[in-house]
Amino acid sequence: MNIFSERLQxxxxxxxxxxxxxxxxxxxxARIGIGKIVIVDYDIVSKGDLNRQCYxxxxxxxxxxxxxxxxxxxxxxxxxIYAYDLKLNSDxxxxxxxxxxxxxxxxxxxETKQMVIETIxxxxxxxxxxxxxxxxxxxxxxxxxxxxxDKLYICGDEKTEISEINPPLAPKVGIVxxxxxxxxxxxxxxxLKK
Amino acid sequence: xxxxxNNREKEITEKNELNVIELFEIMRFTFPNIVVKINGNLIxxxxxxxxLIRNGDMVDAIHMISGG
Numbered sequence: 638m639n640i641f642s643e644r645l646q647x648x649x650x651x652x653x654x655x656x657x658x659x660x661x662x663x664x665x666x667a668r669i670g671i672g673k674i675v676i677v678d679y680d681i682v683s684k685g686d687l688n689r690q691c692y693x694x695x696x697x698x699x700x701x702x703x704x705x706x707x708x709x710x711x712x713x714x715x716x717x718i719y720a721y722d723l724k725l726n727s728d729x730x731x732x733x734x735x736x737x738x739x740x741x742x743x744x745x746x747x748e749t750k751q752m753v754i755e756t757i758x759x760x761x762x763x764x765x766x767x768x769x770x771x772x773x774x775x776x777x778x779x780x781x782x783x784x785x786x787d788k789l790y791i792c793g794d795e796k797t798e799i800s801e802i803n804p805p806l807a808p809k810v811g812i813v814x815x816x817x818x819x820x821x822x823x824x825x826x827x828x829l830k831k
Numbered sequence: 832x833x834x835x836x837n838n839r840e841k842e843i844t845e846k847n848e849l850n851v852i853e854l855f856e857i858m859r860f861t862f863p864n865i866v867v868k869i870n871g872n873l874i875x876x877x878x879x880x881x882x883l884i885r886n887g888d889m890v891d892a893i894h895m896i897s898g899g
Contacts, residue, residue: 658899747864747895754866754893758873772898784838786891787871799898810898
């Protein structure tokens with residue numbers, strides 16, 4: 638509990654993707670008492686995910702959204718989690734995130750990121766989006782930032798792509814996931830002010 | 832002409848009017864996935880040839896970087 642819990646209880650946050658960004662962002666938001674979290678992903682937990690994603694060894698092979706729902710319920714039972722095990726497309730984004738106050742873009746592939754962001758900007762212009770762009774590698778804290786373009790907020794270094802020499806690692810992925818969560822709270826408490 | 836691209840002033844001497852593809856060429860933007868806004872309006876891929884950028888325009892070209 639914290640002094641904001643009562644206010645945060647009123648809000649619903651959508652999260653597209655339950656990987657490194659999405660799982661850590663969801664857990665952070667759940668810890669501080671967001672009322673509802675809508676989480677969407679179609680992937681299953683694999684061993685390689687454990688270097689950065691909020692899952693455990695005994696969850697390997699489980700659907701990510703179901704494993705995440707279970708993990709959050711062990712942290713805060715007051716959060717309502719709506720878990721969707723499916724691949725997003727424009728129609729599904731519009732339906733599933735309809736009642737969310739803010740949508741966190743936490744998907745993996747560049748083309749899916751573009752689809753998510755463009756669908757929300759064009760079809761759901763009232764929604765705030767917090768996107769994660771540039772999370773790979775380590776160090777260079779000074780290059781990790783947040784940029785605002787109308788209702789779209791971008792967190793990350795906006796340049797480092799995942800590659801063999803720049804794998805995604807817990808520290809930087811966790812920083813950006815929590816920057817996204819931190820930005821979500823600011824939007825909810827200071828801009829939307831329900 | 833002068834535009835503001837990703838919050839920075841940019842002088843373009845090549846032309847007085849550009850479409851999005853020409854802007855990418857001049858800027859050497861080679862990313863396959865870039866979200867483009869001109870003066871706050873989203874420009875989707877199918878309109879890259881027809882949407883024009885003129886003197887004084889504010890352009891955002893947000894590079895979609897894989898990793899999530």
